[in-house]
Amino acid sequence: MTPHSTEAIAGPKLEPASRTTFPFSALIGQPMLQRALLLAAIDPGIGGVLISGPRGTAKSTAARALAALLPPTPASSAAPFVTLPLSATVEQLVGTLDVEDVLRDGRLRLAPGLVTRAHHGVLYVDEVNLLPDALVDALLDVAASGVNTVERDGISQQHAARFVLVGTMNPEEGELRPQLLDRFGLSVALANPSEAGQRMAIVRARLRFDEDPLGVAEAHAGEQARLAAAVVAARAGLVRLAWSDAVLQRAAECALAAGVDGMRADLVMLRAARALAAFEDRTEVTTDDVDAVAELALAHRREEGRSSPAPEPNADTRQAARTSAGSSAPSANSSPMGDWGALPPIPEATARVQPEGGWPAKKA
Numbered sequence: 001m002t003p004h005s006t007e008a009i010a011g012p013k014l015e016p017a018s019r020t021t022f023p024f025s026a027l028i029g030q031p032m033l034q035r036a037l038l039l040a041a042i043d044p045g046i047g048g049v050l051i052s053g054p055r056g057t058a059k060s061t062a063a064r065a066l067a068a069l070l071p072p073t074p075a076s077s078a079a080p081f082v083t084l085p086l087s088a089t090v091e092q093l094v095g096t097l098d099v100e101d102v103l104r105d106g107r108l109r110l111a112p113g114l115v116t117r118a119h120h121g122v123l124y125v126d127e128v129n130l131l132p133d134a135l136v137d138a139l140l141d142v143a144a145s146g147v148n149t150v151e152r153d154g155i156s157q158q159h160a161a162r163f164v165l166v167g168t169m170n171p172e173e174g175e176l177r178p179q180l181l182d183r184f185g186l187s188v189a190l191a192n193p194s195e196a197g198q199r200m201a202i203v204r205a206r207l208r209f210d211e212d213p214l215g216v217a218e219a220h221a222g223e224q225a226r227l228a229a230a231v232v233a234a235r236a237g238l239v240r241l242a243w244s245d246a247v248l249q250r251a252a253e254c255a256l257a258a259g260v261d262g263m264r265a266d267l268v269m270l271r272a273a274r275a276l277a278a279f280e281d282r283t284e285v286t287t288d289d290v291d292a293v294a295e296l297a298l299a300h301r302r303e304e305g306r307s308s309p310a311p312e313p314n315a316d317t318r319q320a321a322r323t324s325a326g327s328s329a330p331s332a333n334s335s336p337m338g339d340w341g342a343l344p345p346i347p348e349a350t351a352r353v354q355p356e357g358g359w360p361a362k363k364a
Helices: 006-010 031-042 059-067 090-094 099-105 133-145 196-211 213-219 221-240 245-258 264-279 287-298 315-328
Strands: 049-052 081-083 122-126 147-152 155-160 164-169 186-189
Touching: 031 049, 031 059, 031 164, 031 186, 031 221, 031 264, 031 287, 049 059, 059 122, 059 164, 090 133, 090 147, 122 133, 133 147, 133 164, 186 287, 196 213, 213 221, 221 264, 245 264, 245 287, 264 287
Parallel strands: 049 164, 049 186, 081 122, 122 164
Antiparallel strands: 147 155
């Protein structure tokens, strides 16, 4: 047999892949999405961001762009960006313990999961509404607490897992259960651009990036550096900011007006308001900060039918309003000319109908 050369066996030399991320500062027409992602990056304890919207609205592009603004980790020059596939198992997500090593030499060895790899970075879940509920529940627990617990056969180990959770979904493919939906800190609902000028600007920016990604990255390098420095400074400034009673009251009023369950909405609003104040380099959190982030924290928690921020009147007030209005108030479905053909109801006597015979005989 003729020996093959090493080059022939190895095949053609593969060119290393390089992928330039679309700059976060180059996103067009999504200010609320950018705000939500920046707030979650400043305080990962907010609990992540859920982005819903139709296809092609820059959901995944924005999530990938966020990682470039996070500070580098001790082990890498860039913050990690980890994607959770829909086919993952709980062990692949949170990790597992090697029980054989424990029994052999008494030493715990952790096989790290995706949450460990995403530490100090971004954990991205595309189509999170299609992820099994067990995975979503475990993921949200770690995202909110910043601590991952791995248990197997009575052995338990904990480690830090602080990352920015970003989940995206298309509502046409199904919704998240309300219990899991409430666990996301902030949410943004995107829509297709409705103006031709904005669509042209978005398409122009995308085409420019596809033709020269490095040139676009260099053009936005200054703004990217400013945003990255602002995130680092805001993280350091969180501990210096406190909430006044007026801020606490405003958050409570917004939560009550939205008819939310529990206290998670209040806590998320307060943490997001503090992150916004820190990002804007201010020395105190104000009620305006609460108003600026309230919709991000309440949109996916609001009780159905509560569309306005003002609380609805209670049942007694509504009944009093109906009583004071009397019968002179026109009905919602009355015509402008009035119901001229209506007659007052006339009572009619009724008589019992006596049956005349039994069931007819069946045909042969």
